[in-house]
Amino acid sequence: MPAIDTDAPLLFFDSGIGGLSVLQAVRKSLPTAPIVYAADYAGLPYGTKSEAEIMARVPALLGRLVERYRPRLVTIACNTACTIALSHVRAALDVPVVGTVPAIKPAAESTRTGVIGLLGTAATIRQAYVDRLQTAHAPGMTLLRHAAPELVHAAESKLRGEAPDPSIFSRAMQGLTLLPDGDRLDVTALGCTHFPLVQDELSAACPRMRFVDGSAGIARRIRYLTAGQEWPAESSEGVFVTTGSLADVEGLQTALHSYGLTQIKSL
CATH class of the missing domain: 3.40.50.1860 (Rossmann fold)
Known part of the structure; x- marks a missing residue:
């Protein structure tokens, strides 16, 4: 070398x-x-x-x-x-x-209910790659997926010094928690690198949720x-x-x- x-x-x-x-x-x-x-x-x-x-x-x-x-x-x-x-x-x-790649493995390792969430872009959550991650690391568990493109723009706005609308974060979390089994959801993987930049805002919108990412x-x-x-x-x-x-x-x-x-x- x-x-x-x-x-x-x-x-x-x-x-x-x-x-x-x-x-x-x-x-x-x-x-x-x-x-x-x-x-x-x-x-x-x-x-x-x-x-x-x-x-x-x-x-x-x-x-x-x-x-x-x-x-x-x-x-x-x-x-x-x-x-x-x-x-x-x-x-x-x-x-x-x-x-x-989406942090399915750490989410599966930390869930207590067996129901984990994935917030990502529309392109990410539909990929067969995500299916393979679930099969490999979360067999027998329920994976709820929601596309939250507004969070990308919210993160960009936040780093520009602007204050994003809090309803953006509420809608993102409701996109998961209102799905079937969403009431049992306890860990959400942030499947876009923009999303950890607004994790505090997501936590404020859903205080009971734990968030994981791959950084x-x-x-x-x-x-x-x-x-x-x-x-x-x-x-x-x-x-x-x-x-x-x-x-x-x-x-x-x-x-x-x-x-x-x-x-x-x-x-």
């Missing part, structure tokens, strides 16, 4: 700012890791796109990003992209790729795959790159800076 450049970054990819929830967990275990965070704002939202659109778009974009930034590892911090295109991205790239597991996986590699002695300015207009992310600068992303560029 060739030596890894100490300054080679970790590349995070999402349709928007949802992957910041994953980046936050990784920062705790690898505080000096150079970071490039790519947001496909030109393609947001992914949840309303077809499988064919995502299959064509994501590998091509990541190919361009890998060529430009030469990362040591790529993390697709987007459940929708992973449930549809993860295997194709891995086949196309010559660097390790870590995926993000801690992803951080452990990245740590494992980069074991033995050298990192800079000090943290550097992180790069945020968007496929959209720089004007579209002006309102996010304060939030991005709080995550260490101080260089804002366009692809």
Whole structure:
């Protein structure tokens, strides 16, 4: 194996700012890791796109990003992209790729009632990949699914300093709790990386619910795959790159800076 450049970054990819929830967990275990965070704002939202659109778009974009930034590892911090295109991205790239999938396993491990929920995008919750996760990790359990696209926009608004309408979070939770067996639901997997950014608001809308997501597991996986590699002695300015207009992310600068992303560029 060739030596890894100490300054080679970790590349995070999402349709928007949802992957910041994953980046936050990784920062705790690898505080000096150079970071490039790519947001496909030109393609947001992914949840309303077809499988064919995502299959064509994501590998091509990541190919361009890998060529430009030469990362040591790529993390697709987007459940929708992973449930549809993860295997194709891995086949196309010559660097390790870590995926993000709905946290069915930790939800199943922590439920007391055997009824677990999944909040995600419409594209994510309909995937056969989710069926396979349920079969593998929650056999015999009831999995309730609800598409909550409003939460994506609510998370984006929150990080722009705006106050989302509280009814958005009530509707999202009622989409699960009003389903058959919803009264027994005790754990909900947040199946979109945007959703942990508004977990406090979801908890306020449904105080009895426990929420799980995959960010801690992803951080452990990245740590494992980069074991033995050298990192800079000090943290550097992180790069945020968007496929959209720089004007579209002006309102996010304060939030991005709080995550260490101080260089804002366009692809």
